[in-house]
Amino acid sequence: MLDFVSKFTNKELKFYKLNNKYFLASPELDKCRLDNKEQYFGLFLGEDINDEFKPAFGLLDWLSKNSTEKIFVKDIGEMDFLYGKSLRSRHILRVEGETKIGFLKLVQNEHDENLGYGKITGDFTKTQQVLKPKLDRGLFLKREKKDKQLSSESKR
Amino acid sequence: MSFLTDRYKEMGGEVKFVHSKRCIRVNTKKISVEALKTRLEKKHIELEKVPFLKNAFFVKSKFNIVSSPEYLLGLFYIQDAASQIPGEVLNPKSLTLDMCAAPGSKTTQLCEKVPVVAVDSNKDRIIALENNLERLGIDNCIAYLLDAREVNKKFDYILLDAPCSGNYILEDGWLKKTTLKRIEERSYLQKELISKAISLLNKDGVLVYSTCSLEPEEDEFVIQFALENFNVKLEKIDCIGDNGLTKIFGKKLDPSMKYCKRLWPYKTNTIGFFVARLRKC
Numbered sequence: 198m199l200d201f202v203s204k205f206t207n208k209e210l211k212f213y214k215l216n217n218k219y220f221l222a223s224p225e226l227d228k229c230r231l232d233n234k235e236q237y238f239g240l241f242l243g244e245d246i247n248d249e250f251k252p253a254f255g256l257l258d259w260l261s262k263n264s265t266e267k268i269f270v271k272d273i274g275e276m277d278f279l280y281g282k283s284l285r286s287r288h289i290l291r292v293e294g295e296t297k298i299g300f301l302k303l304v305q306n307e308h309d310e311n312l313g314y315g316k317i318t319g320d321f322t323k324t325q326q327v328l329k330p331k332l333d334r335g336l337f338l339k340r341e342k343k344d345k346q347l348s349s350e351s352k353r
Numbered sequence: 354m355s356f357l358t359d360r361y362k363e364m365g366g367e368v369k370f371v372h373s374k375r376c377i378r379v380n381t382k383k384i385s386v387e388a389l390k391t392r393l394e395k396k397h398i399e400l401e402k403v404p405f406l407k408n409a410f411f412v413k414s415k416f417n418i419v420s421s422p423e424y425l426l427g428l429f430y431i432q433d434a435a436s437q438i439p440g441e442v443l444n445p446k447s448l449t450l451d452m453c454a455a456p457g458s459k460t461t462q463l464c465e466k467v468p469v470v471a472v473d474s475n476k477d478r479i480i481a482l483e484n485n486l487e488r489l490g491i492d493n494c495i496a497y498l499l500d501a502r503e504v505n506k507k508f509d510y511i512l513l514d515a516p517c518s519g520n521y522i523l524e525d526g527w528l529k530k531t532t533l534k535r536i537e538e539r540s541y542l543q544k545e546l547i548s549k550a551i552s553l554l555n556k557d558g559v560l561v562y563s564t565c566s567l568e569p570e571e572d573e574f575v576i577q578f579a580l581e582n583f584n585v586k587l588e589k590i591d592c593i594g595d596n597g598l599t600k601i602f603g604k605k606l607d608p609s610m611k612y613c614k615r616l617w618p619y620k621t622n623t624i625g626f627f628v629a630r631l632r633k634c
Contacts, residue, residue: 221492222492223492223493225468226468226493226495229448229468229470229495230495231470231495231497231499231504231505231506232505233497233499233503234497235495235496235497236479236483236496236497236498237471237482237483237486237494237495237496238495238496239492239493239494239495240490240491240492241483241486241487253487254487254488254490255487255490255492258490275422276422279422279425306422306426310426312422312425312426334422334425334426334488335425337425337484337487337488338419338420338425340484341419341481341484344456344477344480344481344484
């Protein structure tokens with residue numbers, strides 16, 4: 198996880214690790230734990246799946262307060278990005294930090310709220326497609342659809 | 354005609370189908386009520402403040418609000434107005450136990466005020482809880498895949514939104530398939546859960562018990578059981594709905610049962626609901 202964080206900021210992030218999952222929690226919350234094994238603890242930061250770290254939106258929110266590696270998008274870019282589409286030059290309001298191809302950027306809407314992150318794929322001044330999504334909040338819709346299926350199956 | 358129809362008449366209610374108005378709760382951990390209102394109205398979503406709730410709106414929209422960026426950003430939660438009442442009635446001031454937490458509508462509501470220990474014994478449903486905690490950016494909840502009857506810590510505030518048989522607004526064909534046996538099975542489990550909840554309460558601690566059932570066996574009879582077997586008293590609730598029943602099916606119940614509230618869908622434009630606030634003496 199720290200490798201991923203270091204691509205955006207050098208600020209320190211203290212975390213708890215429960216099995217393969219990472220969480221950010223206050224010392225006060227730590228005192229509230231039961232004797233049992235936790236399923237979820239504070240803010241979910243991400244998890245290791247097959248030796249690869251998968252960030253969660255809690256971490257992207259934290260990073261967006263602690264990093265300048267951001268792309269700000271217009272309304273139309275916000276919708277397209279949330280539907281898994283690549284960002285184009287016309288979607289962009291402004292860019293902060295690195296602009297080289299291959300770098301990771303946090304994608305923010307005009308309210309500076311994090312929508313996900315992606316990888317720079319083009320020159321912001323020359324090419325049309327500039328960023329390919331790696332993770333976007335549209336994922337919640339897919340998860341909810343899956344949850345509903347599981348729930349109706351368990352009823353049956 | 355279902356056997357339930359006659360029962361409802363005896364309770365002073367009736368089976369009348371209504372569409373409960375679509376309702377959202379503002380996630381005040383992320384945005385203020387006014388700021389969200391402004392943003393959604395800009396997108397031509399009609400909002401009407403729910404008069405009996407603090408942070409809720411009835412919504413009308415030409416598109417599905419679930420696909421809006423504001424939903425995906427966790428700025429609001431779609432939650433029936435009745436289902437928001439227990440969280441407001443509990444009004445916790447410190448660490449709270451949510452005993453049957455998944456999928457997390459009430460848990461995330463409580464987390465806006467205090468840290469929450471959330472337990473649920475259903476593996477599939479707890480995945481939905483985790484998903485909601487992540488979407489809403491909740492950072493003060495500890496969730497356990499655990500039967501609430503196995504919790505071993507004391508609390509000042511507990512929410513028991515008990516598993517129940519449901520009501521006719523929630524599910525097509527509910528009246529046809531619901532049996533007295535099913536209601537009694539739920540009632541047995543609810544009595545076990547409320548017993549455990551009271552044992553986990555500190556002295557002067559508050560327990561809010563709720564269900565989305567309109568059946569007295571799952572509502573007033575469970576509270577009567579608690580009043581008869583434990584050192585608890587009912588407290589008045591300031592919310593919409595009819596008073597709890599003090600006499601039903603030939604049984605006379607504790608007079609303080611009137612402090613409970615039962616929400617008939619056709620009277621409140623919500624799902625059917627029951628809520629009670631108990632304090633440990």
